[in-house]
Amino acid sequence: MRTPIVLAAAALTLAGLTACSSTGSGTTTEATAAGDGKITVAATDTECKVAKSDLAAGTSTFSITNNGSKVTEFYVYATGDRVMGEVENIVPGLTREVVVELPAGVYETACKPGMTGKGIRGPLKVSGEHKPLTGDAKLAEAVASYKRYIKSQSDTLLDKTKEFTEAVKAGDVAKAKELYPVARTYWERIEPVAEVFGDLDPAIDARENDVPDGEEWTGFHRIEKDLWVKKDVGGDGPIADKLMTDVNTIVTKAATVDLSPVQLANGAKGLLDEVATGKITGEEDRYSHTDLWDFDANLQGSKAAVQALRPVLEERDAELVKTLDAKFADAENALAAHRSGDGWKLHTDLSKDDLRALSDAINALAEPISKVASVVAR
Amino acid sequence: MSKGISRRRLFGLGAASVAAVGAGAVVTRSFAEEPVAHAASASDPVSFYGPHQAGVTTPAQDRLHFVAFDVITKNKADLVELLQEWTAAAARMTQGKDAGTFGAVGGAPEAPPDDTGEALGLPASGLTLTVGFGPSLFDERFGLGDRRPPALADLPAFPGEDLQPEISGGDICVQACAHDPQVAVHAIRNLARIGFGKVSVRYSQLGFGRTSSTSRAQATPRNLMGFKDGTNNLKLEDTAMLRDHLWAAPGDGPAWMDGGTYLVTRKIRMHIETWDRAPLAEQEAIFGRDKGKGAPLTGHGEFDAPDFAKKGPDGTPVIAGNAHVRLAHPDAHGGARLLRRGYNFVDGSDGLGRLDAGLFFMAYQRDPRKQFVPIQRMLSQKDALNEYIKHVSSGLFACPPGVTDGGDYWGRTLFA
Secondary structure, three states, rough: OOOOOOOHHHHHHHHHHEEEEEEOOOOOOOOEEEEOOOEEEEEEOEEEEEEOEEEEOEEEEEEEEEEEOOOOOEEEHHHHHHEEEEEEEOOOOOOOEEEEOOOEEEEEEEOOHHHOOOOOOEEEEEEEOOOOOHHHHHHHHHHHHHHHHHHHHHHHHHHHHHHHHHHHOOOHHHHHHHHHHHHHHHHHOOHHHHHOOOOOOHHHEEEHHHOOOOOOOOHHHHHHHHHHOOOOOOOOOOHHHHHHHHHHHHHHHHHHOOOHHHHHHHHHHHHHHHHHHHHOOOOOOOOOOHHHHHHHHHHHHHHHHHOOOOOHHHOOOOHHHHHHHHHHHHHHHHHOOOEEEEOOHHHHHHHHHHHHHHHHHHHHHHHHHHHHHHHHOO | HHHHHHHHOOOOOOOOHHOOOOOOOOOOOOOOOOOOOOOOOOOOOOOOOOOOOOOOOOOOOEEEEEEEEEEOOOOHHHHHHHHHHHHHHHHHHHOEEEEOOOOOOOOOOOOOOOOOOOOOOOOOOOOEEEEEEEEEOOOOOOOOOOHOOOOHHHOOOOOOOOOOHHOOOOOOEEEEEEEOOOOOHHHHHHHHHHHHOOEEEEEEEEEEEEEEOOOOOOOOOOOOOOOOOOOOOOOOOOOHHHHHHHHOOOOOOOOOOOEEEEEEEEEEEOOOOHHOOHHHHHOOOOOOHHOOOOOOOOOOOOOOOOOOOOOOOOEEEEEOOHHHHHHHHHHHHHHOOOOEEOOEEEEEOOOOEEEEEEEEEEEEOOOOOOOEEEEEEHHHHHOOOHHHEEEEEEEEEEEOOOOOOOOOOHHHHHHH
16 A cells, blocks of 8 residues: 655654653543544553544544553554554553654554554554655655654663663662663664664674773673673663663764665664574573564564655565565564563573574565665665 | 676686687587587586486586575475576576676665675586475475375485484485586575575585596596595496486386486595594405505406405405495496485584594485485495494485476476
């Protein structure tokens, strides 16, 4: 399905498209269309009641209240799970809002209690006037769409990194261990953007053997080693502070970075390369063995970039889109076999055959993804 | 938009400069007559098309890259499409061209090249690509069960073998042989890449120093034990014997294999270090041949027929009852012969200070049940050589007949 979009070029700036805010209200909200035009969403661990399933084209505000016991997320998806808007990390009792600009078309809403899986889906129909866009505008919209994704991920990255570093500074090893793979998820989804700022990526994410002689090893993996090997983060206060500062800096920079459609395509490929070289082998999280969290995050990040480009790809190479859909599904299914609760099995729990199957699925997906850049550049 | 560049043309090596070296045998796509056209010099291309696949009777090249794939797609149409893509790439690469039509440097700058590029500037180097289908391909996945040739019966267990499943078997094999290792590796690498998502590399093996000659024009090479190997091999020139012992004939089994052949592979690890400590006389007694010339212990020249009845002054046979040449000889198996096409391998060392080395044995034949199996059964029970070797992998493949022309593809007779 093509999604023509009503957007003036000036509206393609990031700020206007998606905005989240927390009201902190703990009151239970029935799913009704509120008088202020907001569409309420009542989320529980098993339900996702969206007040309206039929909207007019344009800007809509969804107000999501989490009445369940698990942290949840809310998404509006276009075909192929292209993220049109999302809000993450809605803790039980909290209400958060998201503003989404939707052209006419067929969409899906989803709540993800426990922040995993495909979520609880519901249909969403948007109708109204629209003007067709030129090819260039479609590419611009692809970039804008991906920037929305970056924004939502960076917001949560900040929150989760804060929780993680605070646990480290408090010396709470158990809590820090629990938060480590969660905070990294948001990092790993948008890592290609982070890598644009060369010097910060190593400060945040270097492995011990990446650090040149004489330089200090900082970032996630330094703390990971202390958590899992030393089992003591008593001396890691400054490291935790630096990590928080570096993540803050990178998020600020990411909000202003100019991305080209080709960069998007190469980012999608880059994330799968990360999986192939670092996660399949268990090198990334060599102390915690939580590589599958990163694997999943890389896969999702790659998919978000590809789906942002989807309208352009469908117009230029529909066959490639079909292949990508099928291979993404295969890779997700291959990974899903290793779920454990709301998280993942440890890398060390996977057999050689398991890892080979995952490697095959990533290779199968990465080959068609490597063709996206040239299609976009046409 | 076709920018297919011959690697040789790209780098200005005229065909004439190469042909001058050889005996003037011009490689063409004519394949009416056996033997198949073969390269006049080490850099020339070998014809890809013909009634039989190249890489069997083709005079053995110096280098091997062998690969076995597991098919991971469940879709038969995907598999057939892959075989067609592979055939097109193989036809190009064996002629010294890039794997894809745009090539290593001819495509869009934003796209990954459709050839990996490490063979740019290298001639065809006698590259042959030979495909085979393993017994596991005939399971329930693709509905090929009733097309499995009886001759593709699983090999029995042999005494003393220590097979590792992860380097044994496979749904599809491709043997790449060339005079330049980089050309052979390039070919397998590009085929594996084309196959991502449809097949997965199960194992691959590099080999060097062909251990058999498959033409009378070739000198008999030596294996890593230092002995000439394959003196009595089936050769390109033995037309009648090739017909009787190598190619599957109408009536042998399913018609799709007519003109095909069966390949058995065995990775044979040699206990190099203990062998090197064995006295010369023991080494020669084990093989039943003289180490220098390769002559049987009862003769003077390499090609003298061994006299198995001859006794020494002490009344015992000159060629011992458990000598390799006696047990492997066609006389011991009702005339059964193999076309051996093996290669030496050294996969580095084994962490215990020993070379991880030996022979990657490959033998083509008309029916393994009547050829490899009885021969190996006898060898595995009696061969004096067993003290110094261990079979660590096993593969069995039905290699279909040759690709006739540009409209044909690997395995068409099986899938059509």
